[in-house]
Amino acid sequence: MKKSVAMGLIVLGLLAGVSGYLIRSEVDEGKLKVARAEDSLSKGKSLFSLNPISKQIGKRVSSEAKQKIGEANQEISYYESLYRWLFGLGGASVVIGFFLLFRRAKRWK
Numbered sequence: 704m705k706k707s708v709a710m711g712l713i714v715l716g717l718l719a720g721v722s723g724y725l726i727r728s729e730v731d732e733g734k735l736k737v738a739r740a741e742d743s744l745s746k747g748k749s750l751f752s753l754n755p756i757s758k759q760i761g762k763r764v765s766s767e768a769k770q771k772i773g774e775a776n777q778e779i780s781y782y783e784s785l786y787r788w789l790f791g792l793g794g795a796s797v798v799i800g801f802f803l804l805f806r807r808a809k810r811w812k
Contacts, residue, residue, distance in 0.1 A: 709804035716796030723789030730782050737775050744768050 744765055751761025 705803060709800045709802075712796045712800030712803065716793040716798075716800060719789045719793030719796065721793075723786040723793060726782055726786040726789065730779055730786060733775065733779050733782075737772055737779065740768065740772055740775075744772070 748765055751757045
């Protein structure tokens, strides 16, 4: 019974760690996309600021882009906390599982 619980904790810990790793790779990719979008937005602002008419068009376009970038940053921060939580949970589960698996039973007199 003790060994099956320990093995279950180890397997669950490893699954949580792998899930956290996969989420982290997606978060890193999302950060790169947001950085590219912010760079494109700043280039677009400088391009649209050449005359007053294009400046108004640029403000409208950039406000929508800023909103989408802000939403993406909120989603990124949510998934960052999720993968950190999964890494912590996975590590703790593996350590507890190995502890339960290899500890010696003490006999009380």
